Amino acid sequence: MRISVTDRCNYKCVYCRTGNEGALFGELPFSDYFRIARLFVQRGIEKIRLTGGEPLLRKGLVDFVRQLSELRTLSGKPLDIAVTTNGHLLAELAEPLKQAGLSRVTVSMDAVDPVKFAAITRVKNGYENVVAGIRAAKRAGLEPVKVNCVLLRGFNEDQVGTFGKFARDEGVVLRFIEFMPLEEGRVWSPDVVVPLDEILERMAAFRPLREIGHGYSETARRYVFDDGVGEIGIIAPVSHPFCGHCSRVRLTSDGKIRTCLFSVFDHDLAGRMRAGDSDAELLDFIDLVIARKEARHHIGEADFVPASRTMVHIGG
Ligand code: SAM
Numbered sequence: 001m002r003i004s005v006t007d008r009c010n011y012k013c014v015y016c017r018t019g020n021e022g023a024l025f026g027e028l029p030f031s032d033y034f035r036i037a038r039l040f041v042q043r044g045i046e047k048i049r050l051t052g053g054e055p056l057l058r059k060g061l062v063d064f065v066r067q068l069s070e071l072r073t074l075s076g077k078p079l080d081i082a083v084t085t086n087g088h089l090l091a092e093l094a095e096p097l098k099q100a101g102l103s104r105v106t107v108s109m110d111a112v113d114p115v116k117f118a119a120i121t122r123v124k125n126g127y128e129n130v131v132a133g134i135r136a137a138k139r140a141g142l143e144p145v146k147v148n149c150v151l152l153r154g155f156n157e158d159q160v161g162t163f164g165k166f167a168r169d170e171g172v173v174l175r176f177i178e179f180m181p182l183e184e185g186r187v188w189s190p191d192v193v194v195p196l197d198e199i200l201e202r203m204a205a206f207r208p209l210r211e212i213g214h215g216y217s218e219t220a221r222r223y224v225f226d227d228g229v230g231e232i233g234i235i236a237p238v239s240h241p242f243c244g245h246c247s248r249v250r251l252t253s254d255g256k257i258r259t260c261l262f263s264v265f266d267h268d269l270a271g272r273m274r275a276g277d278s279d280a281e282l283l284d285f286i287d288l289v290i291a292r293k294e295a296r297h298h299i300g301e302a303d304f305v306p307a308s309r310t311m312v313h314i315g316g
Contacts (some may be wrong), residue, residue, distance in 0.1 A: 001049070001249050005050055006023070006058045006253050007252070008054065008057050009021065013121050014119075015155075015184070028270055030064045032255060032261065034067050035273070035279075036282075037285060038275075040286065041073065041079065043150050043287070045249075046073055046233065048079055051083070051313070055084070056089040061093075065097055068081050070101075076080070082104045082106060084109070084200070085105065086126075087133035087134060088123075089133070090133025090137060091129065091135075091136040094137045094139070094140040102142060105142040107130060108256045110150055110155075112162045112163055114127040114128070116155075144172070149175070149177070153191060154192055160281070163231060166232050167231075167232065173302070174231070178196070178234075180311075181304070183311065195238065197239070200233055203232060209232060210225075212224055218266040219237070219242055221234050221236065237297065243294075243302045253313075253315070254266055254272065256275070257286070261297070263300070263307060269282065269286070272285055
């Protein structure tokens with residue numbers, strides 16, 4: 001389960017936001033997210049990822065993680081709690097988050113080069129902050145620290161090998177994500193996507209890779225370098241869709257359930273809470289919604305209908 005705790009963001013990545021729009025949707029109090037999380041855990045959820053917008057902008061996040069860490073899965077284990085962040089504020093928050101019970105962190109980073117990084121994020125001095133955040137997360141033991149990179153043709157496809165070296169030097173797991181049509185401004189086209197096969201070719205030019213397969217309901221195809229050092233994953237929803245394996249469910253910052261990134265409508269759980277539904281009634285609603293999870297996305301097909309929200313307002 002992915003919970004977006006805000007759709008505000010302090011970065012304006014060119015492939016995600018126009019830079020003109022701010023937050024579009026509200027935020028729930030953490031007590032509401034907690035009630036929802038508790039209900040989903042009763043239905044078998046074992047992993048919760050906090051995202052946004054930029055989740056570290058939300059005051060009270062550390063206390064929310066502490067609360068979540070007290071929940072137990074159906075088999076009595078602590079939850080696996082992760083955060084996806086741009087890393088800008090991570091250097092100071094890594095240790096408190098770890099102390100509160102966070103299991104691991106994924107940091108988004110689209111270039112290993114301060115100038116390119118600033119051109120993509122449209123924020124000055126971000127690169128230094130993000131690298132400091134990654135190192136602080138490693139020191140705090142938020143392992144494995146994963147680094148997400150979205151490749152865009154003409155922007156950063158030359159960074160594949162550089163990321164390979166960065167991952168080996170810093171001891172982080174890399175995840176390349178194919179660019180999906182989920183951006184504000186709608187600039188996506190198939191030509192901009194750097195597909196899995198090309199990423200593999202570019203990485204092999206840096207150093208050969210060996211595939212190590214992927215588990216059921218895991219979105220990334222995973223590889224290690226020939227000497228066994230480092231792990232690279234490629235999430236390829238465009239060139240190699242994995243919808244049949246997808247077990248993800250998302251909650252937007254304003255409390256709507258989304259059963260697919262490409263859903264054309266969402267399900268107003270928060271509205272039902274405001275109307276006074278009991279836990280049992282909310283669980284019935286959740287069951288109904290999940291049973292109708294979309295079979296697959298239609299990216300690149302003639303009948304593709306854009307999602308009803310863009311990525312920053314869903315929670316990636
Ligand atoms: N602000 C946090 C961050 O930067 O990680 C969390 C939210 S951000 C929307 C989550 C992830 O989605 C980031 O790794 C970002 O690069 C990725 N992303 C954004 N738009 C995307 C798109 N159209 N296709 C694929 N990934 C995208």
